[in-house]
Every structure is written in C-alpha cells, then in structure tokens.
Amino acid sequence: YHDTAEVFDKDGVSNFTGDVRTVFEMVNLKRAWEWLRRSMAERHTLTVDLILEAHRVLTQGTYDERRWERGERPGRFKVHDCRVADDVGLPPEEVPEAMCELATEVADALGGGCADRRLLVIAAYLHAKLVSIHPFADGNGRCARLLMNRTLMMAGLPPLTIAETDRLAYFGALDAFCRDGELAPFTEFCQIQSLRTWEGLMSSACFMHKSVERGGLPFDVRPEPKIGLDLTTIIQADATPGKSVLPACVDGLEDAGL
Secondary structure (H helix, E strand, C coil): CHHHHHHHCCCCCCCCCCCCCHHHHHHHHHHHHHHHHHHHHHHCCCCCHHHHHHHHHHHHCCCCCCHCCCCCCCCCCCHHHHHHHHCCCCCCHHHHHHHHHHHHHHHHCCCCCCHHHHHHHHHHHHHHHHHHHCCCCHHHHHHHHHHHHHHHHHCCCCCCCCCCHHHHHHHHHHHHHHHHCCHHHHHHHHHHHHHHHHHHHHHHHHHHHHHHHCCCCCCCCCCCCCCCCCCCCCCCCCCCCCCCCHHHHHHHHCCCCC
C-alpha cells in the first residue's frame, strides 16, 4: 500500500526491494487512472479500441520474456490460447468477435432510457463477461476492473474498490458467472463493495469536514450522494451458460419497477 501511495503522490518509489514488474504495475495503475479521467472528460463510447487502449496503458512494460517471445503484446488480443482455471476463456480466433459483441452490447445498454437505474448491473456484467472471454495474455482482471469503474464513474458514482480480505469472495463470484452464467453472485458482491466504498467516502468526508471546522483544511469536501441507484436490489437472472445474461438482468430490474 505504501509503495503504491508513493507512486501516486511522488511519481516514483524509493527503497523498493521487490519484483521490478510490481513497480511497473503500480506506475501503470497511476497512468491508467489518468487515462480514465481523460476518457471520462471526452465521453468516449465503449468500443474495442478503447478496451485495447485501456489494456495497453495498464500492462505496458509488464509482459515477461516468455510472453514477448510468443508474440503477445500489451494492448493486443492474445495470439495463443491462454486460459485459466476451469478452462475459462475463449480461443484466440473467437476473441475479436466476442469483444466486439460485448462492447456493442454494453454501449447499447448504457444508451438505454433507464441506464442510470441499472448501472451497477451493466458495470458488473462488463467486468464478468470480459474475464470470461479472457481476451488478453495477461492483465484481464485489471482491465475489467478499470472498465467497470469507468462505467460507474462516468455516471457520477464512486469507483468500486476490492479489499485484499475480499479477494476469495471476488473470485468466487466471478467463478459463478464463468462456470454457470450466473451474474447474480457477482452483482451482489459489487453491491456490497459499492456500499463499503460509500461508507468509506462518507467517513473520510466527515473527518475532513470536522477538520475544516477546526481550521485544519482550507475547504469542505463533503460529497453529494448519488440519487437514483438502489444498491440493495438483488438481481436474479435466469440464464444459461454461454448466453448473454445482460438482457435478463435488465429485464429483472424493469420488472421490479426500477
């Protein structure tokens, strides 16, 4: 944590004795958030090119020699069949079409009339579906989390943070989608993490507001709550493996009157 904070605050790290790749990943994380801010300001629609650019920023300099010799590159879809546990991932020849379909599907959903009431579902689906496609030789999870948070932040919601202590629950919820096509466990996980993020923001704002009153800070930074998204709604999707569950989830929200 302290090394990452030093990269964000000072654009570098000192007295680091770990793996050099870790330093690249921390620097890339800062650059990715800078890229995210620019992307949000320019209001770019989600496209395959935008996904590839996000991956390039996140993984520049982190591909090892073995991947490089096999022709894998940051910001490009995988050229070899790189899969993870339980055979998650599509073969390389199926990736471009699947990613084009995902980008179009999510962009269409975000452009819908009730998108502000189903943002968490759309963001969770984008993350889970990208991981299940596994389009890159490395950095799939990092890219999925960045794009999920971009979706949330473009609508004025805070980014969703995942604590180290919640990693097993995070992977378990993703496994349910990759294995069975069930989005509900991951949506519920994201709901909990979103609430925790808001609680942390409000606690920090309360502390800083008290500091303002004591003259400790020259400004008031209390955030305004986002109205219109019910994070406690549980989405149940009746989906079969291999099929898109986004329409079912959206229909579930609309049937609930959201």
